[in-house]
Every structure is written in structure tokens, then in C-alpha cells.
Amino acid sequence: MKARYxxxxxxxxxxxxxxxxxxxxxxVVWNDALSHCREEYKSGNNKPKSSxxxxxxxxxxxxxxxxxxxxxxxxxxxxxxIRDLEQAYSNFFxxxxxxxKGRVVKPPRFKKRHSAQSARFTRGGFxxxxxxxxxxKIGNLKAIWSRPLPSEPSSVTVIKDSANRYFLSFVVExxxxxxxxxxxxxxxxxxxxxxxxxxxxxxxxxxxPLKKRLKRLRKLQRNLARKNKxxxxxxxxxxxxxxxxxxxxxxxxxxxxKLSTKMIRxxxxxxxxxxxxxxxxxxxxxxxxxxxxxxxxFRTLLEGKAEKYGREFCVISRWEPTSQTCSCCGFRGGxxxxxxxxxxxxxxxxxxxxxxxxxxxxxxxxxxxxTANGRGGRRKTAALGSFIL
Numbered sequence: 001m002k003a004r005y006x007x008x009x010x011x012x013x014x015x016x017x018x019x020x021x022x023x024x025x026x027x028v029v030w031n032d033a034l035s036h037c038r039e040e041y042k043s044g045n046n047k048p049k050s051s052x053x054x055x056x057x058x059x060x061x062x063x064x065x066x067x068x069x070x071x072x073x074x075x076x077x078x079x080x081x082i083r084d085l086e087q088a089y090s091n092f093f094x095x096x097x098x099x100x101k102g103r104v105v106k107p108p109r110f111k112k113r114h115s116a117q118s119a120r121f122t123r124g125g126f127x128x129x130x131x132x133x134x135x136x137k138i139g140n141l142k143a144i145w146s147r148p149l150p151s152e153p154s155s156v157t158v159i160k161d162s163a164n165r166y167f168l169s170f171v172v173e174x175x176x177x178x179x180x181x182x183x184x185x186x187x188x189x190x191x192x193x194x195x196x197x198x199x200x201x202x203x204x205x206x207x208x209p210l211k212k213r214l215k216r217l218r219k220l221q222r223n224l225a226r227k228n229k230x231x232x233x234x235x236x237x238x239x240x241x242x243x244x245x246x247x248x249x250x251x252x253x254x255x256x257x258k259l260s261t262k263m264i265r266x267x268x269x270x271x272x273x274x275x276x277x278x279x280x281x282x283x284x285x286x287x288x289x290x291x292x293x294x295x296x297x298f299r300t301l302l303e304g305k306a307e308k309y310g311r312e313f314c315v316i317s318r319w320e321p322t323s324q325t326c327s328c329c330g331f332r333g334g335x336x337x338x339x340x341x342x343x344x345x346x347x348x349x350x351x352x353x354x355x356x357x358x359x360x361x362x363x364x365x366x367x368x369x370x371t372a373n374g375r376g377g378r379r380k381t382a383a384l385g386s387f388i389l
Contacts, residue, residue, distance in 0.1 A: 001173070003150075009133070015138060019160065028067075033082055058079065074136035103278065114162070114238070116159065118157050123154065141158075153171055186270055187199040189362055192293065256301055273322060322361040326347065331347035
């Protein structure tokens with residue numbers, strides 16, 4: 001299986017100039033090719049092939065008066081930029097035809113110079129040394145090796161984010177590392193006040209990095225809005241906002257990585273409920289809180305780590321009445337208001353914590369019943385979702 005290993009780099013001032021030139025060339029090639037594809041579409045013609053676009057906007061463009069500076073950078077990232085555009089169109093067409101799962105993919109858009117920048121090198125354009133990485137026509141970049149590479153990388157992407165931080169992202173081939181088997185399974189109910197509640201009764205609070213820094217973020221954004229466009233002061237104000245956003249993202253990602261690793265290591269099977277996150281985020285009262293949690297990223301991390309460590313991961317249907325059903329007797333009591341955190345079953349008079357009861361029902365619906373009376377043995381509820389073994 002393939003994985004990405006990301007490392008922080010600190011280029012010199014001269015290397016930063018070369019990287020800025022490389023990012024600009026990749027951006028121009030992408031935008032020129034995208035503009036041509038849109039014009040062909042308006043004219044009723046088919047989208048040109050990748051080889052045709054490379055010949056027109058790289059090989060031939062270098063010989064023109066307005067694009068001679070394309071020859072000053074490596075041609076490998078420019079070719080990869082055209083291939084990325086081809087892949088973006090392929091994903092868009094497959095999504096429109098229903099051949100691609102998930103949300104509808106939008107058509108590719110033009111790239112901006114002030115957003116995150118990237119350029120990808122394949123074999124022949126880079127070389128990994130003991131403490132540095134050589135990139136064609138860039139030089140040796142000093143990398144902070146926070147962990148060793150497991151194998152020889154097939155490609156590397158140099159990234160500059162909005163906060164002016166530089167990274168190297170390697171694509172490597174890794175082997176699965178199966179963990180010792182255990183009989184423990186867990187159902188997880190995701191929420192807003194409490195990020196995750198397990199079927200064991202454990203509750204995990206989210207760090208909510210955006211909520212904690214919202215006052216500071218508003219102040220920086222107001223300061224940015226007062227600056228004149230194109231001025232140096234506006235650029236410095238933009239960097240301050242970008243750095244705060246980067247800190248918020250890093251805090252959230254660190255929390256999700258640690259929690260997902262813990263769940264995968266301690267349990268043989270992990271069951272989640274399929275949530276309509278995009279639909280829930282349309283609620284203007286809850287959209288900010290939901291976006292601050294990172295539910296979808298947590299699910300993605302669980303899927304990948306379950307495949308890597310030989311665990312089972314299951315997603316049940318979002319229509320399962322997990323909050324309305326008694327986890328002891330199976331009696332369905334009806335819809336509950338969000339303000340009700342505890343309720344008593346009218347059939348067996350068991351007192352339930354709303355989130356813990358939902359987590360137990362998620363575990364049962366996933367095909368793993370470990371309740372005291374074994375409820376679910378005679379039920380026909382099937383696990384809706386695929387296991388990743």
C-alpha cells in the first residue's frame with residue numbers, strides 16, 4: 001500500500017526565489033491549459049489529450065517570446081501539472097456520470113498566486129541524500145527528518161502553504177503492520193459537545209482550536225480588511241491570519257491522529273455511524289462548531305490505519321435509530337430532542353446516557369454485540385458498509 005511522508009524544509013533565500021519561480025511556472029502552465037480546454041468546450045470540441053497540451057503549453061510555449069522563462073525550471077513539474085489537470089477533469093467527468101463515489105466533484109479552477117503552491121517531481125527530478133534532498137534546478141534542500149523513510153520514494157511534492165511554510169511530501173510503498181489480535185470491539189458516537197463517546201462509556205472532548213482562537217482570528221481579520229490591496233502591510237497582515245489558521249489546523253490534526261491511533265490499537269473492530277456532514281454544516285447555528293471538529297477527517301484516518309494495522313472498520317447507515325433505541329431491550333422510544341441527554345426506557349425502565357446508548361447501538365448494528373443480555377442476536381440488522389481488512 002502507498003502512503004505519504006511529510007517533512008518540513010527550510011530553503012535558503014536563493015532557493016526560495018527559485019521555488020517561487022517554479023511555482024509560478026507550474027501555475028501558468030496549468031492556467032493556460034485550463035483556459036484552452038474551456039475554450040474548446042465552448043466551441044463544441046472535445047477536451048485535448050494530455051500529450052497535446054504538454055506539446056502546446058510546454059514545448060512550443062518555451063519558444064515563444066512571452067513564455068521563454070519556462071525553460072529556466074525543470075520540465076518534470078510542468079509535465080506533472082498538465083497530468084494533474086487531466087486527472088482533475090477525469091474525476092469531474094466520472095463524478096458527473098455517477099462512476100465516482102462521494103460528493104460531486106467540481107470542474108478544475110484557475111490557480112492563484114497567494115494560495116498554497118505545489119510542484120511534483122518524479123524519479124529523475126530528485127534524489128534523497130543523507131540529510132538533504134536534491135531537486136532539479138533548485139539544489140539541495142535541508143530537510144528535518146522527523147522519521148525515516150520506509151522505502152525509496154516514487155515521487156516528491158514540494159509545498160508552500162499560505163503561512164509561507166515549506167514541506168516535502170514523499171509517496172512511498174509501505175507494508176501492512178498487523179497488530180496482535182484482540183477480542184475488544186468499540187462503537188463510536190460522534191457529537192459536538194463531546195467529540196466521541198465509545199460503547200465502553202468513555203467520553204473524549206475535542207480541543208476545538210477554532211473556538212479557542214476565534215477572538216484572536218476576528219481581530220486579525222479586521223486588521224487585514226483595513227489594509228490597502230497590494231500594499232506590504234496587507235501582505236504582513238495576511239501572513240498573520242494564515243499562520244493562525246495553520247496553528248488551528250495543526251492542533252486539530254494532531255488530536256485526530258492521536259485519537260484514531262488509540263482506537264485502532266486498542267480494538268479489533270471500530271464501528272462508526274455514517275454522518276451527513278455536508279448537510280449538517282448547512283445549519284448556520286451549528287456549521288462553525290461542526291467544521292471545527294473534523295468528523296470526516298477522523299473517519300478517513302480510521303479507514304487508513306485499520307487497513308495498515310489489520311483491523312476491521314465498519315460504517316453503519318445514518319438512518320439507524322441509534323439514539324431512539326434502548327440498548328438493553330431494543331425498545332424504540334421515538335425521537336428525542338437534542339436537549340435531552342438522559343432518558344428512561346418505557347419498557348425496561350433502564351436509565352440511559354444518550355451518547356453512550358447510541359454508541360452501544362452503533363456497536364450492535366455493526367455486527368458486534370457485547371451487551372450484558374446479548375441483545376441483537378435475533379435481530380436482522382445487517383452491517384451497512386464495507387469492512388477494510
